[in-house]
Amino acid sequence: MTDASYQVDAVHRTQTDASGLLLAADGTPLKKKLREALKVSRRRAFLLVAPLLLFIMASFVIPILLLLAQGVKDSTFSSIMPESTAILSEWDAKSDPSEEMAAALVADLISAKATDRSLATKVGTRVNREVSGAISLFKKTTRKASKMEAPFLDALHATDKKWKDPAYWKAMKIASQTITPAYYAAAVDKKYLADGSFVDQPEDRQIYVKLFVKTILVAGGVMLCCILLGFPVAYLLAHLPARKANLLMILVLLPFWTSLLVRTTAWIAMLQSAGVLNDIFVWVGITTDDQRFSLIYNMTGTIIAMTHILLPFMILPIYSVMKAIPPSHVRAAKSLGATNWTAFWRVYFPATVPGIGAGGLLVFILAIGYYITPALVGGQDGQLISNFIAYHMQKSLNWSLAAALGGILLVLVLILYWLYDRIVGIDNMKLG
Amino acid sequence: MAGTDGSNDFVVFDQVQKSYDGETLVVKNLNLSIGQGEFLTMLGPSGSGKTTCLMMLAGFETSTHGEIRLGGRPINNIPPHKRGIGMVFQNYALFPHMTVAENLAFPLQVRKMSRGDTRDKVAKALDMVQMGEFGDRRPSQLSGGQQQRVALARALVFEPELVLMDEPLGALDKQLREHMQYEIKHIHERLGVTVVYVTHDQSEALTMSDRIAVFDDGVIQQLAPPAVLYEKPDNAFVASFIGENNKLSARVDSVTNGVANVTIDNGDKVQALAVNCGDGGNTMLSIRPERVLLSPDAPNRLDGKVLELIYLGDHIRCRMAVAGHDEFIVKVPNSSDHAALNVGETCPVGWVTEDCRALDAA
16 A cells, blocks of 8 residues: 555544544544634733733723722711611601601711711711712711710701701711712712602703713714815825825824823913914904904813814824725726716715714714813803813812712713614724 | 627727826727627736727726727717626626516616516527526625626627626636636627637637737737738737747848748848848847747757656657756647657757748847
């Protein structure tokens, strides 16, 4: 038997086990063998990304999850005031506050004071979010708590008349819940009541829903402006001779290489009432010196500056898509009898939609969470939801509300992403 | 050949010149008449100006000088979409966001044809290229050959009198390409449409064309039917571009009655058909490998030494050293008369005077 015929023989003698699975030469199932063979390369791939994965988990994913959890979880009250928490959870929030509740409150306050004087203030601050005047009430009560004697309900009433008002007890009941929908309710202008129902916030305190709507409208407006301004530029970039296109590309990318802060402050210099743009308007005669346009510290300024800053994110995806459209497509359309406009609208434009979609989604998502630019050039009128999230993080220190607002924003973006996937298809998106 | 139904100058290039940069002419003084119903191929190496000519005819490039007429009407200033010329592109240029049927309906829709007529014509055109069942597919779901058929159907569906094809088979593999050549040829014969076809593949040109215009350096080197082009090339470029050719450089001693007496560079004296050579100047002798005779009683006899033999089934390709040239190729039919060649042997080589053409020395 020659060598060649022996090899042919070996190839054809594949083995199978009882259930018909293919076996490798040593008798183990072929699939298992393949998994083993791939294991090494899979492990190597995992090790290569492991440092980045760890970094992102530790610095990004876990903190975000913890913060988001704050939106529904608040243990300030329940950890400092354990006895009250236990009794308040049994209270139906309709009958009058009982002597046991009062006793538990006083006991909790005494033990809190013994641990740390500031703890009672923390509790007061938490309750104050539900009903105003609670901070001073708690401070005062804590001061006198150690001297109180039974019956504690009367002692409390003697300390401050506010304790006769069931609103404070109801507020404590709300605050005592560790898992609470109160913040998410507040983030959509609802008030969570002690009996578990929701009511609208008073008219003058309904700000967040309007703010979400405004933020979405601004982001949508900026996206539209970017599409209108970016599409022709991308077209020019894709169709100019290489040398001119490169120069233009540098001009497009130049803002990318400049700090966001610098660009935003540059817009202040441009747009303010004594700024360059208004000077030109006056000089040309569009307006007079005493009637300069207010282009900044309002919505106009926010939209102008955000459009400018986000424009490259629109141009680049559209450009890369246009670059890939063969010129023969438009030529074919024309040779088939289409006018320039028909060839553009029916053949060229549909081919650019994935780029517009990608750029639009990118700009919209960036715009919906924009913070620095509205903060600097937005004034009172041009503030967006992220500015309020920052306010609650830094000034009011109501992190739970900030987390709830952020959570809603996240869900909004995910919904948009899902919609985009349904309508356009994520696989159609081209970022470059 | 030209003009199955009348007019011999359906498409006319009249002294057309084209320059892109104002310094060099890509097309130099082109004069060409194409008859109605003719299949004319523009053949040439890349950069020879053939595609530019096609683009000028389609309207995507404007001529720098001269006039192009279609059916007697100057079309220099008519935009492409009003010329009514069908075009098939190298990469098919099917619209990816439309189905096959929508692609075909496009030219009919822009012509504001009614829905019913559109549907009928699309169905008919798809059947013509045997793609009737693929109307609902997207171009990306089709193979290269199928896309090519659709592109062809789309260029024909609005019944243009002239169809341009810009290397339409360039992206297909060899077997499919040959198959499509016949198919295009048959469709042309059936519809009687005028076709201007651009390619750099000579076998494609020889298979399909009524006439071939061989382009080089912006000039038509020869315009002739395939057989004439192959058998009787006018100059050295055409001789070497179309088919395989043995070239021997020589000097013309005298020309009598159209026969040139020449001296090959190594001193051998032979006779050749005087085609494109002066009296007393340098010339290039051109002879097809299959026209070389390997017998001691052939005219114009030289000695050849066999250097290499390649067995190709139907014939044997024999590389020989003849008159100082090492690349002299002889195609020996695989028949019993010619079995006796061996590498290293010397054997007589000759040709009939009419088969050897004395061309320009370029």
